[in-house]
Amino acid sequence: MLGKIRQVKPGEAGLLRSIRLALVKENPRTFGILYETERRKPLKYFEDDIKKFSGSDSAIFFLEINGQIVGMAKVGRYDKKDLRTGYLSSMGVLKKYQGQGWGEKLLAFRLEWIRKNTKFKRVLMIIVDGNERMTKLAHKHGFSMISRGSFYRIPNTKFELKL
Numbered sequence: 001m002l003g004k005i006r007q008v009k010p011g012e013a014g015l016l017r018s019i020r021l022a023l024v025k026e027n028p029r030t031f032g033i034l035y036e037t038e039r040r041k042p043l044k045y046f047e048d049d050i051k052k053f054s055g056s057d058s059a060i061f062f063l064e065i066n067g068q069i070v071g072m073a074k075v076g077r078y079d080k081k082d083l084r085t086g087y088l089s090s091m092g093v094l095k096k097y098q099g100q101g102w103g104e105k106l107l108a109f110r111l112e113w114i115r116k117n118t119k120f121k122r123v124l125m126i127i128v129d130g131n132e133r134m135t136k137l138a139h140k141h142g143f144s145m146i147s148r149g150s151f152y153r154i155p156n157t158k159f160e161l162k163l
C-alpha cells in the first residue's frame, strides 16, 4: 500500500473534519468526545484549528494511503506559555488500516519533526487507561508515565519523553 504522512494544508478543513469525525465515531472513549458533539462543529472550527496548529512548533499531519486520508495526528504546545514542552494529541488511524505499522510511523514522524523544528525539551502525551496499543507504542519510543488523571471521568495516564 502506498502511504505517506504529510502536513495539512490551508484549505483542507473539509478533509480534516471528515477524518476527525470518522475517528471520533470509531473511538469516542479514547478521544473523550461524542460523535454528535463533534459533528455539530462548523467547518469554521476546523479552519481555525488548521490556523492554530500552523505555528513554528505546531502542526497537524494526515496519513494518506492511496490518495485517501485514513489517519491524523497533531503536535502542539502543552501550555501556550511554555515554549519547552510539546504535546502530542488527536492521533488515530482508521480501524481498517490499523495493525500495519502506521500508528508507529505517525508517532515516529512527529518526534522527528519536533527534533528538527522545535525547541521542546520534553514532549507529553495523555493516554486513556486500557489503550494497550498506544501505551505499548509510547513505551517503545521511550516515554515514561509521570502522572494519573481523568477526563470526563475516564481515567488516563500522562506520559513524558525527555528530548
Ligand SMILES: CC(C)(COP(=O)(O)OP(=O)(O)OC[C@H]1O[C@@H](n2cnc3c(N)ncnc32)[C@H](O)[C@@H]1OP(=O)(O)O)[C@@H](O)C(=O)NCCC(=O)NCCS
Residues within 6 Å of the ligand: 027, 030, 090, 091, 092, 093, 094, 097, 098, 099, 100, 101, 102, 103, 104, 105, 126, 127, 128, 131, 132, 133, 134, 136, 137, 140
Ligand atoms: C493507537 C493507534 C493510532 C495505533 O495505530 P496502528 O496503526 O494500529 O499501530 P501499529 O500498527 O503501528 O501498531 C502499534 C503496536 O500495536 C500492536 N498491535 C497492532 N495490532 C494490534 C492488535 N490488534 N491488538 C493489540 N496490539 C496490536 C503492534 O504489534 C504494535 O506493537 P509492536 O510494534 O510491538 O508490534 C490506532 O490503534 C488507533 O487509531 N486507535 C484508536 C485511536 C487511539 O487510540 N489514538 C491514540 C490516542 S492517545
